[in-house]
Amino acid sequence: MATDATAVYVYGIVPADVEPEPHATGVGDPPGEIAVVRHGEIAALVSTLSSDRALGTPQDLTAHAELLDGSATVAPVLPLRFGAVMTDAEAVESELLAANEAEFRAALAELEGRGQFVIKARYVEDTLLRELLEENAEAARLREEIRDKPPDATRNERIALGELINQAIEAKRAEDTRTVLAELERLDPLVNQRAPTDDEDAVHLAVLIDLDRQPELEETLRGLAENWDDRVDVNLLGPMAAYDFVSAPNPAR
Numbered sequence: 001m002a003t004d005a006t007a008v009y010v011y012g013i014v015p016a017d018v019e020p021e022p023h024a025t026g027v028g029d030p031p032g033e034i035a036v037v038r039h040g041e042i043a044a045l046v047s048t049l050s051s052d053r054a055l056g057t058p059q060d061l062t063a064h065a066e067l068l069d070g071s072a073t074v075a076p077v078l079p080l081r082f083g084a085v086m087t088d089a090e091a092v093e094s095e096l097l098a099a100n101e102a103e104f105r106a107a108l109a110e111l112e113g114r115g116q117f118v119i120k121a122r123y124v125e126d127t128l129l130r131e132l133l134e135e136n137a138e139a140a141r142l143r144e145e146i147r148d149k150p151p152d153a154t155r156n157e158r159i160a161l162g163e164l165i166n167q168a169i170e171a172k173r174a175e176d177t178r179t180v181l182a183e184l185e186r187l188d189p190l191v192n193q194r195a196p197t198d199d200e201d202a203v204h205l206a207v208l209i210d211l212d213r214q215p216e217l218e219e220t221l222r223g224l225a226e227n228w229d230d231r232v233d234v235n236l237l238g239p240m241a242a243y244d245f246v247s248a249p250n251p252a253r
Helices: 058-072 087-110 124-135 135-148 149-187 210-230
Strands: 006-015 034-041 042-050 114-123 189-194 202-211 231-241
Touching: 006 058, 006 087, 006 124, 034 087, 034 210, 042 058, 042 087, 058 124, 058 231, 114 124, 114 149, 114 210, 124 135, 124 149, 135 149, 149 189, 149 202, 149 210
Parallel strands: none
Antiparallel strands: 006 042, 034 042, 114 202, 114 231, 189 202
16 A cells, blocks of 8 residues: 555544445545554554645545544544545554554543534524623613714724623623533533634533433433523534544654
């Protein structure tokens, strides 16, 4: 595998008995065929690509994630960061697998039967604003102060209102995140609290749980969504590879 004109792209580490799905493909144009490099009880999911090919297209990122996430539904996976490239299969075995064998075996054992899910909840904008104005008299006053007036004439009031709203959202985000965490405790999860990606994010959590408890997770989130009614939209992504909790070291090319 690999010649002077090609290199080996490494997706992640899996148990040695994993077999790629027939015709599974990964990064590249045309997409590279997925193969397995094995060492003892561990293995790497790989494909070949041109050694001078630039990486990082949206299609590459999608292919990388889809392969790892699909694999994570049937076997533990240690994901490598996007863009992990080595010279050939021999380097993958000796420099990556053999050099980290004990660490990889232990990490895979910890992930057996578990998967990562991402909980992303967003405030409904109109409902959130109404709630904030009802709860904060000063914000409501400033809102009336700037109503139907030109921005230049109410610059200070608009800045003050924006600061009040941001502070209130941060407080609500913390409170709503605590509510979700309390509901999740019975699932015995590992949790990584992610930074918000938008001002209207209510909750952004990565959780690692036993895959057979996925129905309980879904039911818990349905209950929260019903309690929140039209205040918060709740979404669940996964199962996926455990990006937030474990990763293999990125090999040097």
